[in-house]
Amino acid sequence: MIVSTKGRYALRVMVSFAQRGREEYIPLKEIAEAEGISQKYLESIMTTLSKAGFVDAVHGKGGGYRLNRSPEEYTVGSILKLTEGGLTAVSCTAQGAAACSRTECCQAKPMWDRLDKMIDDFFEGITIADLLKDNGVQK
Amino acid sequence: MIVSTKGRYALRVMVSFAQRGREEYIPLKEIAEAEGISQKYLESIMTTLSKAGFVDAVHGKGGGYRLNRSPEEYTVGSILKLTEGGLTAVSCTAQGAAACSRTECCQAKPMWDRLDKMIDDFFEGITIADLLKDNGVQK
């Protein structure tokens, strides 16, 4: 499993916000209920997105969240990398991970590197706007 | 993480057996020591490979394991699918998993399907022989 609920929820919520437009702030409660996702759980995800500047947040009545860019400007990759904390397919290549002692002689390393790049290119090539088009396919 | 140690060990061991040729049976102990992997842990992986007919196994002295095909005939995908029990990148698309209640309306589903296919094609396009060539790259 390369993408957990955290990343999948983040995508769904971003799509949801995109559908609601950027005019007004929408309280998370509404989105959580509409999507059928635990509000408390979503809160932690939204805070991550907010801190990273992916959305604007306003406290109090009339507040909530809203996108601060157009849907085309959010790549799926950027959202997943943020919420999942990376997208590496194999621990060998994960940054921060204790470097594998066999890095030098590992015959599979180039394969893992190629895989990582392929997955990264894939997700960076899809935007929230693409998902809104209801097919997730681009080009 | 899409490939755990189980799958990575399986690949390393298969490469290791490929390097040793198909003339004689090699006891797992030798491979485990050479690779610096827990023998007991490897045993369970080898049994999986043996039961699936990927290797021949012989008990007793002079016994051990050996490949029963040439390295070109083992795709990385077949080994990973066997030892990892599948390669799906997202639980949504995992077979046997409780079908997501949003399958019908999920805007990301086509994306996950495309990703799965891309990863499958990637791993099916690489063989143990390719890994032996020390680059993992094909074509």
Add this chain to the structure above:
DNA sequence: ATATTACCTATGGATTTACTAGGTAAATAC
């Protein structure tokens, strides 16, 4: 018989996942 090997079953610590619980801080409405 004994040694060597594969194979089987069970267990366990560590980590991750997907939440829940219960608060505090900021903004608005009265």
Add this chain to the structure above:
DNA sequence: GTATTTACCTAGTAAATCCATAGGTAATAT
């Protein structure tokens, strides 16, 4: 300025998964 609404913060937790370990049994060779 009090109450309400919202975002944000910290902690805990049940379940699952990962990465083994422990201790056996079954088969084959000398």
